[in-house]
Amino acid sequence: MHSLSQEIRAFSKANLRKQCTRVTTLSGKRLIETWKDARMQVVDCPEELGHACGYVQDLSLDLQVGLLRPWLLLGSQDAAHDLDTMKKYRVTHVLNVAYGVENAFPHDFTYKTIPILDLPETDIISYFPECFEFIEEVKLKDGVVLVHCNAGVSRAAAIIIGFLMHSEGLNFAKAFSLVKNARPAICPNPGFMEQLHKYHQLNNNKNGNLNDSE
CATH class of the missing domain: 3.90.190.10 (Protein tyrosine phosphatase superfamily)
Incomplete structure (x- = not known):
């Protein structure tokens, strides 16, 4: 069975497009997942980055199941x-x-x-x-x-x-x-x-x- 780390290493930089996902942790901390130099990096998401990565800031909860x-x-x-x-x-x-x-x-x-x-x-x-x-x-x-x-x-x-x-x-x-x-x-x-x-x-x-x- 492959591991996530093996899968990440298998990606080539040429195949990776700019990718960025905003994540809110359980504690309410806002983070941004982004790819840089073929590695996943997780950084804090300051308020001024609310519109970064093509995302429109949306503070409403998506509770539709x-x-x-x-x-x-x-x-x-x-x-x-x-x-x-x-x-x-x-x-x-x-x-x-x-x-x-x-x-x-x-x-x-x-x-x-x-x-x-x-x-x-x-x-x-x-x-x-x-x-x-x-x-x-x-x-x-x-x-x-x-x-x-x-x-x-x-x-x-x-x-x-x-x-x-x-x-x-x-x-x-x-x-x-x-x-x-x-x-x-x-x-x-x-x-x-x-x-x-x-x-x-x-x-x-x-x-x-x-x-x-x-």
Whole structure:
């Protein structure tokens, strides 16, 4: 199994575009994740940088949770850090696929943390087996799992799209549509979208029973 550090080292500087993600930690501290010299750097986010990196400063919380199945939810770190929201949806387990986002309530919920970089070059499919195993375990235990990343639009969405394709035999278009309807904000990065298309083709070839009409 590859490690995150190995994956980071495998990236070439030529393949890395300017990438910057704003993160708010559990304590409320604002940080910026950015790539420099092929390394991930995390720095404090001063107020004057509120509009840096192409982000429009938005202090409102994103508590919208996408209900894919009664036991499968998709959301942002804001939802994962809001106890009222977690209780409202009867969450029992959390799959955290963000990079550098803390687990807010370790004594209240069962967590699985798999740090994934939101870059087109990231091999998202390589994380599917471990993520899917956790989700399926929660279902068998009659629990409810919230899958989240930072904004709940790319990494977590790609994981759930892949899971629906894997577990229910859905084609990419159907799985994407279900997730988009449940959480309209989703927008997996172009690399993840391409990999999800290929994942559908792999499943189609392997099972021989998937078709575009499903």
